[in-house]
Amino acid sequence: MSSTLPRTTLPKTSDATFAADVLGSDVPVLVDFTASWCPPCRMVTPVLEQLAAEERDRLRVVQLDVDADPETARTYRVMGLPTMSLFRDGEVVASVVGARPRAAITREIEPFLAPR
Template sequence: MSSTTTVTDATFDAEVLASETPVLVDFWAEWCGPCKMIAPVLDQIAAEQDGKLKIVKMDYDANPLTPGKYGVLGLPTLLLYKGGEVVEQITGAKPKRALLKAIEPHL
């Protein structure tokens, strides 16, 4: 059973861009209410899609380089990477069904 892990500016390339499986990156912040709302949903998806999808979290405030590089302005923003490229972007808190609808075509 997999759960979400944390990435930083320093570990992003190795954990996300070099990953063999698709990676959903959750850009979040401690002060962001909607970010806290979707965290349990992302944990559920990580467990259900174990082996097919990796979900990682990046603290927006502690890691300014990566969000800036990918144009992340609003939180929460979820970017789905496949083969080192962004293939899907989801902004704002969404229900589980909507998240899965956006993610599943890329798995």
């Protein structure tokens, strides 16, 4: 079982860089907790890539491989994959568990993003 995630345009974060990449960010960050062996994770990646491109002024989207970097997933009690957690000012303000359509993801995170 490989811990290499499929090719994506989404930047990666890790246990070592999570504080700087996510907790210290001045914009909200949607963390995609994912794994290479997870088919629903692969299904949601293109949706997140599109969301990241279209909302780049209001949001960053990063991936964290839970197999390669389990500490952060454990800290935030990630129990199912994919889990997408929105961090704002260093705190989780919204989470979506499971592969969801873009509209469902957007509905959960929109209240926490800057106005357009």
